[in-house]
Amino acid sequence: MMGERTGTQEALFYGFSVEQHVPQSHVLRAIDRFVDLSGLRAHLSPFYSHTGRPSIDPELLIRMLSIGYCIGIRSERRLCEEVHLNLAYRWFCRLGLDGAVPDHSTFSKNRHGRFRESNLLPEVFEMTVRRCIEEKLVGGEAFAVDASLIRADVDRQRAVPGSDGLPPYATGRTVSEYLAVLDDAAFGAATPVVPKQLAPTDPAARFTAATPDRAFFSYSTNYLIDLDHAVVVDAEATTSVRQAEVTAQRRMIERTQERFGLWPERLAADTAYGEAANLAWLVEEKAIEPHIRVFDKSARSDGTFARSDFVFDHEDDSYVCPGGQRLRPSHRNFTTPRSYVDQDGFVRYRARQQDCGGCALRPRCTPNMPARKIMRSAHEGARDMARDLALTDAYFTSCRQRKKIEMLFAHLKRILKLDRLRLRGPNGAKDEFLLAAAAQNLRKLAKLIPIRSAVLPA
Structure with a gap:
């Protein structure tokens, strides 16, 4: 019925x-x-x-x-x-x-x-990291670092040329925050290059064309994760340039060591973190193995000898060319030792003109110059160590595990819907990125630590 x-x-x-x-x-x-x-x-x-x-x-x-x-x-x-x-x-x-x-x-x-x-929101994020450590989800041996672009809440049609500076009508909280971070290595001081476009509503957002899509204003969210279970151990907001992301990596590693006592043995990252100074910082100051491909532009496309065709003699501090001649920082003997490192951190090794002038290999070595010159970084030892590590099985394991951080960024944008910021200014980006990282850690805990059912009395 x-x-x-x-x-x-x-x-x-x-x-x-x-x-x-x-x-x-x-x-x-x-x-x-x-x-x-x-x-x-x-x-x-x-x-x-x-x-x-x-x-x-x-x-x-x-x-x-x-x-x-x-x-x-x-x-x-x-x-x-x-x-x-x-x-x-x-x-x-x-x-x-x-x-x-x-x-x-x-x-x-x-x-x-x-x-x-x-400073409450960083405390909330660190609460989630401490809980992950308590639940044994953080191994502390292998870390990975990377950055991802997040669109800023800016209309690119209202942008002004960066060379003109901010217009007089650009005022308010976001402009004050922009001026406050002009000397910060993670924002204004990251690079001397003047941005092509400035957004009056959020001047700290960077105009970038780093993706195949149309250029847009963005911030970068930087993650430092533990590779055991992809727990985010630190996060930082920066401007969207490579130098700022390298600076964020150093800050996050130091902060993690200071606040959680985590000292990783190795760090996995892409080539953007493979510059000589950064590799030297990891190896010499932090004793961290860099599982990072070296950032190297010494290869040549015109068929002439590349730097890899020259053998470096550590005892003699010279390069030996394919013709058997030596390239040195100087071919003169000075009473007082001199430093040959330039302001960019490179040493120039030069051959003598008389050695190159009658060499049969000159057309394949230096056809347009009277003598061959090779630039060597002052941190070449750290670069050599990174090259040696790239041949090990552990390096290939790190490359495979490093995909976890890309999956976190995909989860951030597709599941948590953080593909565009709602808050403006460096502080707004920092707040959003910290809360999103805390949410990902909480979801990780909820997924990996099952709810224990109550035990009924007999």
């Missing part, structure tokens, strides 16, 4: 439990086990007044932001609507059925105020 609802009168009392209506398999149940905000209020206490009307609970704001970045809800206005309607979100935020959801403008006020002043 077909049933029919007959009464429309509402009950006077309800017995309803939000806890019972959230499925045990829900992703937020798995994530909630690893969200430890017990020290949040003590951390923020100096930034709140001890008198006046009570503020919105900062733990509620952080839990709501965690939902947004873990689930991929990019709009804070929509996040407030979803938390208001979704029982699982209310359960995660400890709101119950009648808890009030704060207005979306509250996030902006706290982000630009107390959260940034107290």
